[in-house]
Amino acid sequence: MYTLKDCFKELGGSYEEVRKRLPSDKMIVKFLKKFIDDPSFASLQEAIQNKDREQAFLAAHTLKGVCQNLGMHDLYMQANQLSDLLRHEWDEQGVLVFEETVPVYERAIQAIEKI
């Protein structure tokens, strides 16, 4: 049986930590499921392709906040790195970091879909 605890292990986070902040499993599951439809990753992808620094930064920043709230630690670290990188000006390294981010994102989506 796949539990929330297992799910958070795959996300690189800790169920216990999240459970302290968010009052019920029901709410945790609800928002994890909602994350699947969150447009910030798609927006980030588009912005990186277009080298649109501002959009990329805003999307990475939003993604970072969402991951932080949901205890999705691995993806949070990626988004954090990207938003720091693109805060002031375009940095070519952002493309590389984004490429690393793609599998982390896909793993997170799979982990959530299993619930």
Place this chain on the structure above:
Amino acid sequence: MDQKPKILIVDDSAFNQEMLSEILEEQYEIIKADNGFEGLQVVEKDPHGISLILLDYYMPHMNGFEFLKIMKQRGWLSQIPIIMITAESDGEFIDQAYGYGIFDFIVRPFNVSIVRHRVENTILAHAKQKRLQYLVQKQVKEQGKQSDMLINILSHIVEFRNEESGQHVLNVRQITKVLLKKLTEIDPQLKLDNETIEQIALASSLHDVGKITVPSKILNKPSRLDPEEFEQIKKHAKNGYDILNKVPNYRNEPLMIVSKQIARWHHERFDGSGYPDGLKGSEIPISAQVVAIADVYDALTMERVYKKAFPPQKAIDMILNGECGCFNPLLLQVLKDPTVQKELKEIVQMAKMEVISDRREFLDLCTDPILTPSLRDDFAAEALDLISKRDQISYTFYSEKTQEIRFEISLDPMFLTISSSMAKKYEIPSSILDPQHDPLLLEKLGKENIDRILHEIECSKGKEDDIDFNFSTEHGGEPHWWRIILHPLYHEKDPKDVRGYLGLLLDIHSQKMTHEMLERSASIDELTGLLNKNYTQIQVKKRLEEADEMMEYAIAILDLDFFKNANDEYGHAFGDEVLAYLAKRIQGSIRKLDIAGRIGGDEFLIMLQYPGNLETIMDRIFHTISSGSYKGFPISISMGVASTEYIKRNFDDLFNVADFMLYEAKRSGRGCLKIYKGE
């Protein structure tokens, strides 16, 4: 009243919005805005209806700080507490955010309990703070009002005996305040804080208290006082001091000390020529010096039993010229200040508004948003509702009927709000961020007009006057006329720093068109299409006033020979035709810049500027007009000419001489030209 308090969430991430609503929606009504601009629109609609704002920092178009800036400029920040939500923990950022006026932070990742508690505490704390503020204000107002009231009663008793309306005391008090404020600005050594200024102004109400000891038949004598009577009047200064001095208990109260100074020495003059003590220069306390000028100014501008009222400027000139005695040069400098002069002028008008301002004050109290229902009762919330509803109705009524567009502009960042009914009518949004780049506005107003408005705003910096000018937009290829008025709004802390403008846009098109049409029809002679008599005179006078001294001008007056015959033989309709024909020939004989008008039945005037020989020119004109015939009626004219070569540059003189020369032409057999060339 069991409505849930409203919380506005301003965040560009739908995910974050939903998470916060999930946490808070049980207790609160949630309004969501995707960015700062949408948030401002929500607030603008109902600034009193929102209990708290949760604000993200990084958002497209407008970041959290820019949002806070506008909230502050519009005065909404003091109404609604704001909690910023952020993952930032850098100290500088946090300081900056508090500097922009946020109430508190919520740091990511959210802890649901902390979010709930912080939101609840903030709403309560803000309400408590407002309530405390209100109570303190109320208390201060109450205390102030009571001493105010007693002093007013006292001074009114004096004025009542004086058969004056009581306006004098009120005016002197306000004038004193205006003068003192300016004086502290220009004299850095004089350190008067606001409280002291208020105190001196209040004490000024008692300046004439000693008049109670002067017999009223002397006080109200309409004719000139004899020396003995004048001596009696003069006693009021010292007597006023004595009366106040005998008041037990309050001897050392600052208000009492100032009142005594003013009562005794408000008729002293800077050179020692005043009474009762003949004090000189700085021996006279500044309070008494200022009230002395205020007293004189108001006395000059008001009608009294023994004199008529002087206009404000005249009164100021009289004081500056020393016609009312010698005053401190520094105070005269204050009096020369244009803003001071403007304020003094307004004081009389403002006094008439007294009744209205009372109601304003009441409204100020009532609109203080206090959450506790029991306090609400205190403020007669019902009355407030009635008044504000009435205001609302009248506002809508007037702005609809007058077709005014009312708006407000905040600067930095630029943000425009427009009265909603008008926004709807002209199909523009009622709030626009960055209006100077808004494509819809650019299309409706035209870029050059927007640039002009920005230019006028730039030019008006540092000036207090309203910006007021007319401009036209294009409407179906035709110009359409508007008038725009912008009234600057200043920062509370720095009165020189403009934070925005209240604006009024008026459709003056039909008014302007009617005006132009009227002016045209009022200036043209219907029959001939030339200028009519009145307007000819105006134009000629204007031309002479603006005339170049080096240029020479001539006036010719002509009439049609035997015109009476045309009327008698062929009828008036034919006569009219002849006149119209003649007018055409006159018009054809002169240049576009020259003036031609019909100044009587068959009498015409020509004015022209001429180079070289007048005789040749007039001769050519004369012969061009006076030749041939109209439908068998011979066109022959008599013409008299006067020029600035021989006559003063003055309409009447030139006209009379030209008229005389016309008479000469007629006398010598008609059909000829006579030019005046000196005696």
